[in-house]
Amino acid sequence: MAKRARPAAKRGRSASRLPKVPSGELRTLLDFVRYAVSRFVEAKLVFAHGTTDPVAEAAFLVCETLHLHPDQFETFATAQVTAREAKAILEVIARRVATRKPAAYLVNKIYLRGLPFHVDERVIVPRSFIGELLDSHFSGDSDEEGASLLGDPASVENVLDLCTGSGCLAILASRSFPNARIDAVDISSGALEVAARNVAEYGLEDRVKLYRGDLFGPIGGERYDLIISNPPYVDAEGMAALPRECRAEPKLAFDGGADGLDVVRRILDEAAGHLTPQGGLLCEIGRGREWLEAAFPQLPLLWLDTEDSEGEVFWIGVADL
Known part of the structure; x- marks a missing residue:
């Protein structure tokens, strides 16, 4: 701008x-x-x-x-x-x-899990909890209860990162799953330019492929062992109260509609059709847990906590979707 x-x-x-x-x-x-x-x-x-x-x-x-x-x-x-x-x-x-x-x-820099990533006004500043959860609940080296939700990380063949932004989660996923190819999708061409720079800086062009489009639209009928997403999830009240610092970031990356769940609903509705039989969805929704559980009472969502968050990221296997 x-x-x-x-x-x-x-x-x-x-x-x-x-x-x-x-x-x-x-x-x-x-x-x-x-x-x-x-x-x-x-x-x-x-x-x-x-x-x-x-x-x-x-x-x-x-x-x-x-x-x-x-x-x-x-x-x-x-x-x-x-x-x-x-x-x-x-x-x-x-x-x-x-x-x-x-x-x-x-x-023009931020660190996630100790790794540097380029950022500018074309992308939201990364601060997702998903990177920590990839280490604590999907790592074969972790002894924590509930770890390795997908079994052996080396057996994961493909991962989808929806709303990738700067590409940081796709890059972290490539480290967590050494044999996987990663597809990363975002609707913003500017965000994908930033993501491409980060992918290139880590030499991952042959493993991380970027797609422009709306959620699952660009990937056709592809299926994945893991879908990760940190989508827009701020509700209307939260959008109105955003501090000036956050207003410097792209509105598109925050705005989740009236209750914050517009994009999350679509992900939950469509994810099963893009997961392998052993796959699952890992999704961050901020403080919308109460709204989400009310909207999808039939789903047995597993809430995963981190050092700095409680009930802001859920996991659900394909069988339960």
Whole structure:
């Protein structure tokens, strides 16, 4: 989307209100994180895009500006930065406050399960719980109760990722199921351009195939051992209350209709026709569990929890669909 002159002017005025920092006052990575946290809290920013609090987001932005992996922050926390680096860090902090864009858009990167992915305004910022669930419930190495819902991961031959966005879940699925081909579908041509970049960066062009279209439309009669999806699921009330940060993301990736289930209903209605006899559906729906169970009381949905979520992702085998 083209930028308009009026908002740009507003951003400039907001940025100028940040306190001036004389050269040398902030020296270490930790100093800049503390400064960023103070500015973020003061500006009442919202954190829902890969980081959940101002400290984590500040550390993320500082590390990305310095070309460090977030896991390296503790190693270099007390290291001093150069004057040029300090200027770049202060600029990105000011942009985060002034624009209220998700931090991932400012640095064009987000991490999921420790892996970096390119993102920009063409895609929603990835923060799905499905990546964690692939590790905890579909990995042959996991000892957790309910793990390996599909049996041996090496036996999975094909996976479908609906509403793939940046392609991150398709790429994570390729790692969880080493012998599988992955088909990934999205209705947005812009999102698929981002997904293609990520697929290429991981060298997966021969295993991950991208399709443009509406849900199952582009894949014809293909059947899969696993369908995964993080579809639009925000209801009308939630859409009206989206914070400014989320409004920077594509509306198409959020809007699930009046009750948030418009797309989920279609997936449930059609999934059985695209699953193999041993297959199943893994789908994220946010906080719509009550609505979904009321709409489909006959379905024995298995709700899978993660470290940071409860009852936001369900699994159902083809036999129960």
